[in-house]
Amino acid sequence: MEYIEQSFEVKFAYKVFFTNHIFDPSNLTIAAFLDSRADKDITKKLLIILDGGVLKHHPQLEQQITTYFQAVKGFQLIPEIIVIAGGEAVKNDEPLFYKLVDAIDHHGIDRHSFVIGIGGGSVLDLVGYVAAVSHRGIKHIRIPTTVLSQNDSGVGVKNGINYKGKKNFLGTFAPPVAVFNDAELLTTLDPRDWRAGISEAVKVALIKDASFFSWLETNAAALVAGNMPVMQELIYRCAALHMAHIGGAGDPFESGSSRPLDFGHWSAHKLEQLTHFSLRHGEAVSIGIAVDSVYSYLLGWIDEAAMTRIVTLLVQLQLPIYHPLLEMQDGKISPVIAGLEEFREHLGGRLTISLLRAIGKGEEVHEMDLDLLQQAVATCAQWNTTAS
Amino acid sequence: MEYIEQSFEVKFAYKVFFTNHIFDPSNLTIAAFLDSRADKDITKKLLIILDGGVLKHHPQLEQQITTYFQAVKGFQLIPEIIVIAGGEAVKNDEPLFYKLVDAIDHHGIDRHSFVIGIGGGSVLDLVGYVAAVSHRGIKHIRIPTTVLSQNDSGVGVKNGINYKGKKNFLGTFAPPVAVFNDAELLTTLDPRDWRAGISEAVKVALIKDASFFSWLETNAAALVAGNMPVMQELIYRCAALHMAHIGGAGDPFESGSSRPLDFGHWSAHKLEQLTHFSLRHGEAVSIGIAVDSVYSYLLGWIDEAAMTRIVTLLVQLQLPIYHPLLEMQDGKISPVIAGLEEFREHLGGRLTISLLRAIGKGEEVHEMDLDLLQQAVATCAQWNTTAS
Incomplete structure (x- = not known):
């Protein structure tokens, strides 16, 4: 029987950082990471998808994010921060999945760019899935905002959405390029x-x-x-x-x-x-x-x-x-x-x-x-x- | 700066087989492969998605497939072979994507099961994508039926569908578990x-x-x-x-x-x-x-x-x-x-x-x-x- 055998290994590596007040201009955790991924020839885009539940408790967050990334060279923040609802319901929301895919298309987010999800486990699951299947995989960064996502789901390699009520029926294994755990974001948790x-x-x-x-x-x-x-x-x-x-x-x-x-x-x-x-x-x-x-x-x-x-x-x-x-x-x-x-x-x-x-x-x-x-x-x- | 570093490698391996008359009962290429993946404790399911263009030129194919897999122990062919149109149009057909996901759900296709795509490059791209995102990745087998898919796309690691006219906007990298190139299927090509x-x-x-x-x-x-x-x-x-x-x-x-x-x-x-x-x-x-x-x-x-x-x-x-x-x-x-x-x-x-x-x-x-x-x-x- 004639055949050709294919065999290769794919290496995945990422760091989970532990910090406080991540978008304080004096906190260089994210800035240093991005700097390590900068490329003098191109400006890389950053698209942020933010959990509305987090924003409610941290109303200054959008302004902080905008100010923070203005100071990071070699990257361009898409000014429109996309705010979505938090909680499991977002994983049942098929139109929302396509809305996020549309945003990736509309803003020209490519495989050099980064999609940054900020929120609880459900938001991160959805954002990770959107990033994983758009252009066959855009780099994504997770900023988990709950105890559960900071210690468990957010540091792992899975993403997914529900389909017809079946939990995580659609999803992939796609490690993030970095995870940033900010303790400060936990202070307002229920x-x-x-x-x-x-x-x-x-x-x-x-x-x-x-x-x-x-x-x-x-x-x-x-x-x-x-x-x-x-x-x-x-x-x-x-x-x-x-x-x-x-x-x-x-x-x-x-x-x-x-x-x-x-x-x-x-x-x-x-x-x-x-x-x-x-x-x-x-x-x-x-x-x-x-x-x-x-x-x-x-x-x-x-x-x-x-x-x-x-x-x-x-x-x-x-x-x-x-x-x-x-x-x-x-x-x-x-x-x-x-x-x-x-x-x-x-x-x-x-x-x-x-x-x-x-x-x-x-x-x-x-x-x-x-x-x-x-x-x-x-x-x-x-x-x-x-x-x- | 405190961090935990994650690093691992994932190994991918598959064979591309070259054969003739793949569903002839005397051709053991697929049977031997499946036998190597059998498990005495469970019966694994096989779901077949077939390019209608291929079926048109090989009208006996459905019957041949059914007969062939009846003889393979440890596997259960889902009797309903799903026939879809061929050609690029299937990659623009979002309802078809969900129809195939529904079939995976309906037939209880899990990560022990195999989805088998038979067709040209477009059908294989669609089927590969459906398999890749269902249950975070079901094993899939490709049986390419065109010169192009047998020598190029079908033996590679990509899948995908179009989105709003953008080619392969949604997709993943997901190697098949095996590819079977049947020269006989090329004899009826335009x-x-x-x-x-x-x-x-x-x-x-x-x-x-x-x-x-x-x-x-x-x-x-x-x-x-x-x-x-x-x-x-x-x-x-x-x-x-x-x-x-x-x-x-x-x-x-x-x-x-x-x-x-x-x-x-x-x-x-x-x-x-x-x-x-x-x-x-x-x-x-x-x-x-x-x-x-x-x-x-x-x-x-x-x-x-x-x-x-x-x-x-x-x-x-x-x-x-x-x-x-x-x-x-x-x-x-x-x-x-x-x-x-x-x-x-x-x-x-x-x-x-x-x-x-x-x-x-x-x-x-x-x-x-x-x-x-x-x-x-x-x-x-x-x-x-x-x-x-």
């Missing part, structure tokens, strides 16, 4: 969003790093109280663990079935969808962590003390550990647990779910016992009653 | 399509391989006469040169500005657009090769003998070397040459155009002299008059 973002740190600690889990226990009260230096340390450590997994586990673009970072997520995705996103992603993940941790205990994989530590930490962080949709409804299987079957189908017939062998050690299974799962839900319900 | 596909071979010979160019001169008459073994050798050598460039030049996903494989293409893209695709891509490329070769001569980069050899070969291959749209229109600059300015803007202010230093050796420039270009056009017009 307390619910502040706390919800912590659940991804609990998740990554549980599957990867027992000492980080202990650190979270020690610092739970400070985190809930809004202590910024503690939150900055959390974000740094969580982002580092998340990135180490993507870069180090050998499958950054998920060509295989393994998804250890999705611990607690199978039920979370379903809960978000069934509650029409009235649950924050981080809150749904917290519930998912509780259920899968209790399930790991009932399976005999972790001991009661470990389970108690996990649930206690979530409760201390004022994160939810239970939702009524987890119960059987009218004698029928819980709609969330029914989602497990959909998930199995989605994965092509073989389930891959992360559970816990210990605090700090995730392990995958390919089957879940539905009775045991319903028992785990009952335990979470009990904990929930005790906690409230 | 002679115009048969010949047009040869121009990409002339192009790659000119920039990469002088001996291949000599081979083309030797075999021009046989190619025009429809000699299949000669055409198969052409396709193999052209595909090999094309793939060697993608895999070997260090920038398979075109993060830089260099586009040596685009020799002759700046004017070709504009000619296609201005003629509303009544010119085939390969015909437009032939004209583009002629113009940029003559320009290379006028620049003093190649001698008259080389220029004469190039134009003579194109004429012998019955490929066009001139189009009236290259002339000034009503005293104004040619709309094709005006496209050079658009192209410069598209590239962010710095033009990158491949020219010839010799037969077999391309070299890039960042400026083109418009007067000299108009002179090159006049020379092509003269050659054209002489030839016809």
Whole structure:
């Protein structure tokens, strides 16, 4: 059989910067990065897409951005900063996707240019997708503005939008060229969003790093109280663990079935969808962590003390550990647990779910016992009653 | 400045197979490939999207496909083979894009599954894009059915659709998992399509391989006469040169500005657009090769003998070397040459155009002299008059 074999590697590299007051003229973090990408022969364009929720709390931001980039040589800021709504809804908004593609066309944004998304995870997912498919990939910069996007989604390599209600049905793997985490932007977060973002740190600690889990226990009260230096340390450590997994586990673009970072997520995705996103992603993940941790205990994989530590930490962080949709409804299987079957189908017939062998050690299974799962839900319900 | 650095490499590998009668039950090329991708635990799905133009000439194809895959264990063919129109128009058809995405959703095609596109370059571009963005990337297999797609676009790593008339405005770099070139499928090609596909071979010979160019001169008459073994050798050598460039030049996903494989293409893209695709891509490329070769001569980069050899070969291959749209229109600059300015803007202010230093050796420039270009056009017009 005659054939030609093609084989090549593509290298991806980017830095995630941690800073404060990123658009203060004296803060050179972005300016220095751009300077490293300048080219004396051409002026590169910058197109900014800004989360309206962020702008509301930082009304001076547009002016700050304009002033900041005027001082950066070799780059031309497109004067029209595009402001879009924030939140999951933007990922369901197909006309908005095309509006952003049109802006890229209209402003002549090419592969030398940079699209800069400023906002929460949903806005960054949308902007990243627009950049990834326009001209087969325009460079994009992320400036995440929530705990969740600064420690998890914003530092990773995925983007996407929903299609006909299916989360992230359309998307790509396309690493950003840089990420800038500005702690100052977190100061105006709704307390619910502040706390919800912590659940991804609990998740990554549980599957990867027992000492980080202990650190979270020690610092739970400070985190809930809004202590910024503690939150900055959390974000740094969580982002580092998340990135180490993507870069180090050998499958950054998920060509295989393994998804250890999705611990607690199978039920979370379903809960978000069934509650029409009235649950924050981080809150749904917290519930998912509780259920899968209790399930790991009932399976005999972790001991009661470990389970108690996990649930206690979530409760201390004022994160939810239970939702009524987890119960059987009218004698029928819980709609969330029914989602497990959909998930199995989605994965092509073989389930891959992360559970816990210990605090700090995730392990995958390919089957879940539905009775045991319903028992785990009952335990979470009990904990929930005790906690409230 | 505090930062975390992310760095990883993603490996891509695929084979391009050369065969005959690919869906004959005794031809095990596809079956053996799929067998290498089988998994005893799950049945993987196959979704086929077929170019209606191919089906017209091979009406037995649907039945052959169905019979063929029934014999392949571990895979389930989605019974509904999706037949779409062929040609550039499919890349302008946004509802068709969503129809294919819907089919992926409806049939539960996941990342274990394979989407198989069978058709000319336009159909493969569309199918590749649909696969690339659905579920952040479903594995796709290409079965190109034209000379052009078997020797050039189909063996590469790009996909895309047009947006508001802009060619390939939306797309990604997403290598296929396998390509199957079936010579039998070329036997029913329109002679115009048969010949047009040869121009990409002339192009790659000119920039990469002088001996291949000599081979083309030797075999021009046989190619025009429809000699299949000669055409198969052409396709193999052209595909090999094309793939060697993608895999070997260090920038398979075109993060830089260099586009040596685009020799002759700046004017070709504009000619296609201005003629509303009544010119085939390969015909437009032939004209583009002629113009940029003559320009290379006028620049003093190649001698008259080389220029004469190039134009003579194109004429012998019955490929066009001139189009009236290259002339000034009503005293104004040619709309094709005006496209050079658009192209410069598209590239962010710095033009990158491949020219010839010799037969077999391309070299890039960042400026083109418009007067000299108009002179090159006049020379092509003269050659054209002489030839016809």
